[in-house]
Amino acid sequence: MKSNYSxxxxxxxxxxxxxxxxxxxxxxxTTAPYALQKAANGMDVIAIPMSKVPLxxxxxxxxxxxxxxxxxxxxxxxxxxxxxxxxxxRLPDQExxxxxVRQLGIDFNGDxxxxxxRYFFTLPSKNLDDGLQFMADAISTPLLEAKExxxxxxxxxxxxxxxxxxxxxxxxxxxxxxxxxxQEHLRNPLGRRTLIEKATREQLLQIKxxxxxxxxxxxxxxxxxxxxxxxxxxxxxxGKWQTPATWKPIDRGNFPDxxxxxxxxxxxxxxxxxxQQITWKGPRAxxxxxxxxxxxxxxxxxxxxxxxxxxxYIDSGMTLNSGFTYHTQGRAGELVIYxxxxxxxxxxxxxxxxxxxxxxxKPGYFTNSQLEDVRRRLMIGYKMELNKPSAFGKxxxxxxxxxxxxxxxxxxxxxxxxxxxxxxxxxxxxLISKPYVATTLLNPKDAVTAKMPDNAAALxxxxxxxx
Amino acid sequence: MxxxxxxxxxxxxxxxxxxxxxxxxxxxxxxxxSVSTLKNGIPLIIRETPGSDIVHxxxxxxxxxxxxxxxxxxxxxxxxxxxxxxxxxxxxxxxxALTEKYSFxxxxxxxxxxxxCQVETVKDFLPQALDLLLSVVxxxxxxxxDVDLSKKQRVADFQQEAQNPETQVNAVVNTVFYDASHPYxxxxxxxxxxxxxxxxxxxxxxxRTTLDASTMYxxxxxxxxxxxxxxxxxxxxxxxxxxxxxxxPIPPPAFDPKNSxxxxxxxxxxxxxxxxxxxxxxxxxxxxxxxxxxxxxxEKLHEEVRTKRSLSYAIxxxxxxxxxxxxxxxxxTSKPRxxxxxxxxxxxxxxxxxxxxxxxxxYRNIFTTGxxxxxxxxxxxxxxxxxxxxxxxDATRLYDLPARLNAVxxxxxxxxxxxxxxxxxxxxVYDKDKFKNExxxxxxxx
Numbered sequence: 001m002k003s004n005y006s007x008x009x010x011x012x013x014x015x016x017x018x019x020x021x022x023x024x025x026x027x028x029x030t031t032a033p034y035a036l037q038k039a040a041n042g043m044d045v046i047a048i049p050m051s052k053v054p055l056x057x058x059x060x061x062x063x064x065x066x067x068x069x070x071x072x073x074x075x076x077x078x079x080x081x082x083x084x085x086x087x088x089x090r091l092p093d094q095e096x097x098x099x100x101v102r103q104l105g106i107d108f109n110g111d112x113x114x115x116x117x118r119y120f121f122t123l124p125s126k127n128l129d130d131g132l133q134f135m136a137d138a139i140s141t142p143l144l145e146a147k148e149x150x151x152x153x154x155x156x157x158x159x160x161x162x163x164x165x166x167x168x169x170x171x172x173x174x175x176x177x178x179x180x181x182x183q184e185h186l187r188n189p190l191g192r193r194t195l196i197e198k199a200t201r202e203q204l205l206q207i208k209x210x211x212x213x214x215x216x217x218x219x220x221x222x223x224x225x226x227x228x229x230x231x232x233x234x235x236x237x238x239g240k241w242q243t244p245a246t247w248k249p250i251d252r253g254n255f256p257d258x259x260x261x262x263x264x265x266x267x268x269x270x271x272x273x274x275x276q277q278i279t280w281k282g283p284r285a286x287x288x289x290x291x292x293x294x295x296x297x298x299x300x301x302x303x304x305x306x307x308x309x310x311x312x313y314i315d316s317g318m319t320l321n322s323g324f325t326y327h328t329q330g331r332a333g334e335l336v337i338y339x340x341x342x343x344x345x346x347x348x349x350x351x352x353x354x355x356x357x358x359x360x361x362k363p364g365y366f367t368n369s370q371l372e373d374v375r376r377r378l379m380i381g382y383k384m385e386l387n388k389p390s391a392f393g394k395x396x397x398x399x400x401x402x403x404x405x406x407x408x409x410x411x412x413x414x415x416x417x418x419x420x421x422x423x424x425x426x427x428x429x430x431l432i433s434k435p436y437v438a439t440t441l442l443n444p445k446d447a448v449t450a451k452m453p454d455n456a457a458a459l460x461x462x463x464x465x466x467x
Numbered sequence: 468m469x470x471x472x473x474x475x476x477x478x479x480x481x482x483x484x485x486x487x488x489x490x491x492x493x494x495x496x497x498x499x500x501s502v503s504t505l506k507n508g509i510p511l512i513i514r515e516t517p518g519s520d521i522v523h524x525x526x527x528x529x530x531x532x533x534x535x536x537x538x539x540x541x542x543x544x545x546x547x548x549x550x551x552x553x554x555x556x557x558x559x560x561x562x563x564a565l566t567e568k569y570s571f572x573x574x575x576x577x578x579x580x581x582x583x584c585q586v587e588t589v590k591d592f593l594p595q596a597l598d599l600l601l602s603v604v605x606x607x608x609x610x611x612x613d614v615d616l617s618k619k620q621r622v623a624d625f626q627q628e629a630q631n632p633e634t635q636v637n638a639v640v641n642t643v644f645y646d647a648s649h650p651y652x653x654x655x656x657x658x659x660x661x662x663x664x665x666x667x668x669x670x671x672x673x674x675r676t677t678l679d680a681s682t683m684y685x686x687x688x689x690x691x692x693x694x695x696x697x698x699x700x701x702x703x704x705x706x707x708x709x710x711x712x713x714x715x716p717i718p719p720p721a722f723d724p725k726n727s728x729x730x731x732x733x734x735x736x737x738x739x740x741x742x743x744x745x746x747x748x749x750x751x752x753x754x755x756x757x758x759x760x761x762x763x764x765x766e767k768l769h770e771e772v773r774t775k776r777s778l779s780y781a782i783x784x785x786x787x788x789x790x791x792x793x794x795x796x797x798x799x800t801s802k803p804r805x806x807x808x809x810x811x812x813x814x815x816x817x818x819x820x821x822x823x824x825x826x827x828x829x830y831r832n833i834f835t836t837g838x839x840x841x842x843x844x845x846x847x848x849x850x851x852x853x854x855x856x857x858x859x860x861d862a863t864r865l866y867d868l869p870a871r872l873n874a875v876x877x878x879x880x881x882x883x884x885x886x887x888x889x890x891x892x893x894x895x896v897y898d899k900d901k902f903k904n905e906x907x908x909x910x911x912x913x
Contacts, residue, residue, distance in 0.1 A: 052518065052519075052843065053839040053840075053842050053843055054839060055836060055839045055840070055843075094774045095770065095774065095775075098766070098769075098770065098774070099829065101833075102766075102829035102830055102832060102833055103829055103832060104832060105832030105833050105834075105835050105836045106833075106836070107833070107836050107837065107840065122836060122840065123836055124832070124835055124836060124839070150777075151774075151775075151777040152777065153777075154777035154778070155773055155777050155779070155780050156780070157801070158737055158778075158779055158780035158781075158799060158800060158801060159780040159781075161735075161736040161737035161799075161801055162633075162737055162780060162781065162799050164735070164736050164737075165632050165733075165735035165736060165737055165739075166631070166632075167630060270630060270733065271630065272623075272626035272627060272629055272630040273623050273626055273627065273630075304567050305563035305566065305567055306560070306563045306564050306567055310563075315559075315616070317615065317616045317619055320619060320620055320623040321620075321623070340623065342619070370567070373567045373568055373570070376568075376569075376570050377567075377570040380570045380571075380588075380589060381570070383520075383521065383589065384521065384587070387519065387521055387843075387844050387845065388843055388844050389843065390840060390843060
């Protein structure tokens with residue numbers, strides 16, 4: 001058995017604040033040592049002891065989601081996620097499952113994204129043993145019965161329709177297809193409605209074999225837990241769940257090159273404010289690790305309220321909200337400038353925002369003092385994150401699945417070493433003179449005011465006709 | 468990394484009712500809580516959180532949109548949101564510099580009955596955070612350009628509410644749940660109309676009315692409080708005068724059977740349905756029974772509507788306990804007729820049959836988890852204490868919740884269900900070509 005304690009305890013020292021008067025004293029609540037162990041069946045087991053309340057949160061996470069799907073099964077990992085709750089060999093149907101939830105006092109949910117599927121239960125720590133058995137039964141012996149699939153299919157379709165009821169749904173689909181072309185399904189965990197309507201039990205069983213195996217999963221237990229006792233409990237309950245000898249991780253290949261610059265305007269009568277995005281290809285955490293840290297620092301610098309970006313776009317009222325965002329993912333990366341404006345300011349804001357990356361390179365746009373503030377904010381933000389064990393367990397599951405825990409261990413020390421030069425380097429590498437995809441969502445009346453006519457009819461016809 | 472832009476597709480639509488609990492040891496919580504007053508009588512509730520150097524300080528005001536006339540309610544929202552922009556002591560530039568340097572933010576938020584100004588920081592930066600909080604509360608300046616910006620952002624928030632069918636259906640049902648003058652009614656469209664003409668003087672005048680020690684109380688959640696902090700609180704807030712303002716009574720929303728259904732057309736693929744009805748208030752002797760009743764009703768609806776009949780992804784019931792209580796059932800569905808029929812059948816069955824003692828015992832475990840989740844973070848803990856203080860004048864009553872919930876019997880639940888689950892008002896947002904108004908008849912018949 002391998003057992004490691006995270007380097008995070010050292011991280012806060014590395015973050016070393018240059019001004020002694022601004023150092024944050026005390027270490028209680030500032031470190032989250034986790035114990036990484038290997039269960040007998042090969043699954044990673046991560047214990048995060050934080051005994052502030054007598055609860056534990058159990059997270060089962062799999063490196064699965066849209067990225068492990070083919071076009072023919074796009075959205076079916078999400079359907080599988082739903083079926084997890086529909087009965088297993090010990091609890092034959094969802095009624096029995098729900099009864100057990102009540103008996104153990106479980107607050108539960110699950111989620112599916114492009115690069116991970118998580119199931120999470122929070123329950124009184126005295127019920128940890130039973131909670132682990134409950135999780136083990138659900139993940140290792142789901143019945144996936146055809147009649148239950150028929151029932152749950154309708155529920156998933158209603159979930160799909162809720163997404164489709166939002167004014168930005170169509171534009172989001174078009175944008176993803178423009179960016180990722182033939183591989184767009186790998187970034188679409190919700191999937192295609194027509195495929196959900198036809199999903200079969202056999203397809204779900206195949207997904208189980210492909211991605212819901214111990215070698216592709218981790219169990220995170222955060223809260224009132226004893227790491228030394230955990231492994232025995234995990235082996236007791238998960239021991240029969242084995243990875244087939246022939247199993248291999250799925251690799252669906254690379255994404256096509258980022259498309260040439262494309263500008264899409266879509267009108268929808270339900271849209272109230274003007275929402276715009278400019279998306280560039282960004283770093284992938286699996287390959288461009290240091291770049292992801294620099295990008296995260298850039299985001300924080302742009303949020304700095306004494307900074308030029310905040311003054312120009314938010315404090316001036318030019319936009320009602322705007323900023324820069326990046327979602328850390330292992331396989332893909334998107335850098336996005338977003339804004340919400342009135343119709344009157346939409347065109348001006350867009351033109352100015354397109355020029356922003358050039359401005360970010362000018363001397364004095366960002367300062368070392370702001371960088372120091374950003375580092376301090378990261379450390380305090382980390383403390384606040386640790387203050388909620390039920391959420392922190394889920395966060396650790398995210399890191400394990402999308403980037404690996406070594407990325408997490410290196411994250412804060414890495415961020416602490418990022419300089420303004422590093423930030424400028426990523427701006428040049430990913431944004432300057434690089435192609436982008438711009439989208440604007442607004443209502444028809446605002447489109448007239450903003451002089452931004454809908455130009456998405458052809459793209460809609462091309463991509464969504466048979467969607 | 469930023470997760471906000473990227474939605475995760477979740478298994479289950481969750482709705483959390485108010486903090487609930489069961490058989491829970493609360494003596495330790497009581498030992499960690501003390502109550503004193505500032506020199507002008509403002510209660511100071513101190514909850515120690517051993518082992519953590521995070522500090523959360525919250526000043527609550529027992530005033531909100533419901534305290535204002537029907538045409539002025541948005542004033543409360545705008546005034547509180549604008550207060551942290553700049554103060555006599557701290558110009559906007561200084562506010563920005565200070566909050567960025569020490570990484571905290573003072574946030575003020577207007578509520579329906581209780582409004583707040585709060586800050587969360589680490590102990591080392593408490594002096595700076597507290598000084599700014601006190602300045603924001605006592606001497607905001609409401610610069611014209613800041614008010615203008617805040618107005619634009621407030622209007623945009625109302626517009627976003629109206630854009631999302633999930634929030635818009637709440638506004639739709641409110642048109643038949645509240646009459647036009649009811650203190651709890653503030654539709655997004657009314658909010659926009661009220662916000663646009665507000666002036667700097669409106670905000671300054673309203674702020675002066677909030678400086679009333681008889682409506683204020685403080686919650687401190689953090690490590691052992693030091694004398695300096697108490698001295699600062701007294702210096703900052705201890706001179707605020709008291710009025711003997713008598714809060715206006717809140718009338719229960721009146722039921723008009725001829726006006727109990729509202730519909731808004733949107734060409735969307737799933738119907739958003741929301742039902743509202745009168746329920747026990749925060750101070751009602753039936754408040755605990757109502758909480759349990761709604762938790763069980765929510766589970767029963769989930770089981771019948773989602774698990775057995777697959778009619779909806781999101782179906783839930785819950786209650787909001789203000790001075791008047793509000794009961795709510797919400798669903799999204801592409802089969803509204805069947806969903807409404809099933810909801811009506813579940814409600815009728817629940818009223819008729821109630822719940823067994825065995826079933827009730829199972830739910831108690833869920834309450835235990837919910838109670839401890841409330842205790843997990845400083846802000847959640849402070850908010851829960853604040854709610855108890857607002858409605859009972861005793862924050863520590865929060866810790867009685869486990870005992871009160873444990874005392875609830877199956878007979879209590881059935882009685883409250885019978886008294887509550889009636890006179891239901893319904894709002895729907897959906898495609899008019901796919902919906903018939905008579906489909907709500909089973910609910911009207913309850």
